[in-house]
Amino acid sequence: MICSNANVHTQSRLRTRKHQPVLKRMSLPSQLPNQSSKVTRAIEEMNNTNVPGGSLSVPDTSTTGSVGYFSKDDRFSEFEQDVLLSTWPLIASDLYTHGCMVFKNALHLFPDLAKFIPFTKLSNEEIAADTRSKQHILAFMDVLSKAIGALDGGREDFCEKLMVLGARHAAIPGMKLEYFKVFKQAILMTWEALMYEEFTEDVRRAWAHLMDYIIGILSEGCLVFEEEEEKMLLDAGSEIQHRASDSQLGAYPSTRRRSGRPSVISMTPEELSHFY
Numbered sequence: 001m002i003c004s005n006a007n008v009h010t011q012s013r014l015r016t017r018k019h020q021p022v023l024k025r026m027s028l029p030s031q032l033p034n035q036s037s038k039v040t041r042a043i044e045e046m047n048n049t050n051v052p053g054g055s056l057s058v059p060d061t062s063t064t065g066s067v068g069y070f071s072k073d074d075r076f077s078e079f080e081q082d083v084l085l086s087t088w089p090l091i092a093s094d095l096y097t098h099g100c101m102v103f104k105n106a107l108h109l110f111p112d113l114a115k116f117i118p119f120t121k122l123s124n125e126e127i128a129a130d131t132r133s134k135q136h137i138l139a140f141m142d143v144l145s146k147a148i149g150a151l152d153g154g155r156e157d158f159c160e161k162l163m164v165l166g167a168r169h170a171a172i173p174g175m176k177l178e179y180f181k182v183f184k185q186a187i188l189m190t191w192e193a194l195m196y197e198e199f200t201e202d203v204r205r206a207w208a209h210l211m212d213y214i215i216g217i218l219s220e221g222c223l224v225f226e227e228e229e230e231k232m233l234l235d236a237g238s239e240i241q242h243r244a245s246d247s248q249l250g251a252y253p254s255t256r257r258r259s260g261r262p263s264v265i266s267m268t269p270e271e272l273s274h275f276y
Helices: 035-046 078-092 095-109 111-115 124-129 131-152 155-170 177-198 201-239 246-251 269-275
Strands: none
Touching (some): 078 131, 078 201, 095 111, 095 124, 095 177, 124 131, 131 155, 131 201, 177 201
16 A cells, blocks of 8 residues: 555555656646747647637636646656556556546536547447547547656646647637546546556545646647637738627627637636536
C-alpha cells in the first residue's frame, strides 16, 4: 500500500518496478511564449474542418476571470510523483478498456454528455470495431499518458499541445468548461474501481491534483481560442456572415460573443441547476 510515511516500505501490487523518486519538482509555465499565435493557427485550421465532439477533464474551482479562469497548481511533490508513477502501470495495462470505463462513468454522472459523445450506446466490442470511436477513447487516455511522461521532462511541449487541444474543445458547439469536471470525477471513480484498497486518500489527492493541472491548461486553451476568435471577427467586421451584431451582444453581455455562440465559461441558472 502506498504510504506517506517515508520509513514504511511496503510492496504494492501496483508497483511493477522499483521507482527512484524524482528529485526535481514539476513546475510548468502558466503562460507559454507565442501561445496566442499557436491557437490562432488552430482556429484558422478549424474554420475549414469539422471538429468532432469530444470531452476531457476540468478542475473544481470557484475562481473567475479571463484566461486565468482556472488556477493551476503545477508543482508536484516527490511523493505525489512517486504515487502517480507507481499507480500508472495498472491503468496503462489496458488503456482502451479503462478508457471505456471512464466514459461510461462520466455518462452515468451526467447523461447530457451524450450529445458530445457519438458512441454512448455502443458496447466495448462495438466501439472497438468503430475506428473513430476507439481512436477518441485512446486519444483521451493518451493525454494522461503524456502527463505522466511530463513528470520527468518534455513539459513545455506537453503544455503547448494541451493548449491547442483546449482550443479544439472550445470550437465544439455547446461546450462548457463545467462539463470537464465530470471527467475528473469519472477518472477518480474508475481508478478506485481498478485499485480497490490501493486507492488511498494519498492516491486520490495525487490524481486529483494531476487532473486539475491538466484541466487548467486545457481551459486556458479554450479561453485563448475565444479571445483570438473575437479578435479575428472584429478585424473581419461585416465580412463574416455569422458575426453577432452589437445589439445582440448588448442583450447578452455575459453569455454571447461576436461569433453568436455562448462562451464556454457561461451557464444559465437553469443549466447550472441541471448540472449540479
